[in-house]
Amino acid sequence: xSYQTKLVKIKKTNNIxxxxxxxxxxxxxxxLRKGELVAFPTETVYGLGADARREDAxxxxxxxxxxxxxNPLIVHISIDYNLESLLYxxxxxxxxxxxxxxxxxxxxxxxxxxxxxxxxxxxxxxxVALRMPSHPVAQALIMAAGIPIAAPSANSSGYPSPTxxxxxxxxxxxxxxxxxDAGSSQVGVESTVIDISGEEPLILRPGxxxxxxxxxxxxxxxxxxxxxxxxxxPLAPGMKxxxxxxxxxLKIIDINDKDSYQEYYHKNAVIVLTDESANKILNxxxxxxxxxxSIYNMKQIAHNIFDILRRLDKVDIDIILVEKLPExxxxxxxxxxxxxxxx
Ligand code: TXA
Ligand code: MG
Numbered sequence: 311x312s313y314q315t316k317l318v319k320i321k322k323t324n325n326i327x328x329x330x331x332x333x334x335x336x337x338x339x340x341x342l343r344k345g346e347l348v349a350f351p352t353e354t355v356y357g358l359g360a361d362a363r364r365e366d367a368x369x370x371x372x373x374x375x376x377x378x379x380x381n382p383l384i385v386h387i388s389i390d391y392n393l394e395s396l397l398y399x400x401x402x403x404x405x406x407x408x409x410x411x412x413x414x415x416x417x418x419x420x421x422x423x424x425x426x427x428x429x430x431x432x433x434x435x436x437x438v439a440l441r442m443p444s445h446p447v448a449q450a451l452i453m454a455a456g457i458p459i460a461a462p463s464a465n466s467s468g469y470p471s472p473t474x475x476x477x478x479x480x481x482x483x484x485x486x487x488x489x490x491d492a493g494s495s496q497v498g499v500e501s502t503v504i505d506i507s508g509e510e511p512l513i514l515r516p517g518x519x520x521x522x523x524x525x526x527x528x529x530x531x532x533x534x535x536x537x538x539x540x541x542x543x544p545l546a547p548g549m550k551x552x553x554x555x556x557x558x559x560l561k562i563i564d565i566n567d568k569d570s571y572q573e574y575y576h577k578n579a580v581i582v583l584t585d586e587s588a589n590k591i592l593n594x595x596x597x598x599x600x601x602x603x604s605i606y607n608m609k610q611i612a613h614n615i616f617d618i619l620r621r622l623d624k625v626d627i628d629i630i631l632v633e634k635l636p637e638x639x640x641x642x643x644x645x646x647x648x649x650x651x652x653x
Pocket of ligand 2: 462463471
């Protein structure tokens with residue numbers, strides 16, 4: 311299916327009532343209700359939405375992105391939505407604690423599902439990933455549509471997630487009918503995915519809400535389930551695929567260990583550094599340097615990282631070197647993406 315993709319701008323405002331009256335939102339909601347795809351901004355990255363209850367609509371997401379069918383989607387709901395209508399049983403005390411502390415916001419929770427959400431959306435899993443985004447434009451769109459919206463990141467499968475509407479356009483032009491542009495996504499990395507469907511809550515994907523914040527605001531100290539034991543099915547099935555990768559080779563380097571990157575001095579390389587490291591390194595070796603933000607402001611780095619990878623991928627270079635960051639706070643999510651992009 312080929313579309314003439316429409317990209318429309320909307321002014322971000324926190325006034326949801328006002329947004330609900332915007333033609334842009336009404337038109338997007340109408341498309342969603344008709345089983346069509348709409349790309350929209352969230353606080354993490356741009357999403358590619360479709361009616362989560364409709365097989366025919368969700369199928370279009372997989373086709374447009376080239377996404378493997380066994381990778382389940384996150385279902386997005388509005389703040390006024392009856393969460394329980396999608397669940398197998400009432401949310402647990404633990405679930406309510408996380409919801410009260412972090413919704414709406416960049417946290418996805420995995421519940422046992424009932425049969426409203428079909429197999430195609432959850433890739434046959436008995437669980438459903440739910441998220442209540444905090445971006446007012448996402449909220450207004452989902453509320454106006456009045457339905458749960460399945461939405462992966464709106465990139466072509468395997469490529470870095472889109473943090474700007476133009477990223478979506480570059481990847482999905484002609485493949486989708488409509489993109490709503492509300493400027494760059496503030497957080498810049500995807501939501502934290504937590505499985506609360508089993509005995510013990512586990513982080514499946516580090517993201518916009520850090521484990522430190524979870525501990526601070528809910529008292530919970532969560533383990534991570536990312537590494538697979540042999541023969542074990544991956545818990546966040548998406549984690550096994552090529553992910554977040556620019557076409558250009560990417561390598562993580564330790565800036566304090568010159569041996570780890572010296573060999574690239576003679577190559578056509580670009581080195582992505584924290585502001586502090588960039589200011590320290592004398593550019594006598596003719597390395598091309600791109601700054602990603604301050605080491606003391608991981609939010610800034612998270613906000614910039616996917617845009618930097620996408621921009622560098624357009625330049626004619628052999629390799630992108632990225633400075634290794636401490637895996638603390640948001641650094642954990644950023645490094646998780648960089649490790650995948652480099653493998
Ligand atoms: O911030 C975000 O989460 C963005 C925005 C658009 O909301 N969405 C996003 O979706 O990152 P996606 O499809 O790119 O990543 C969803 C992740 C995948 O790793 C997938 O395997 C996992 O969530 N997931 C979804 N449903 C699951 C389930 N039932 N069980 C385990 N993992 C699940
Ligand atoms: Mg994605």
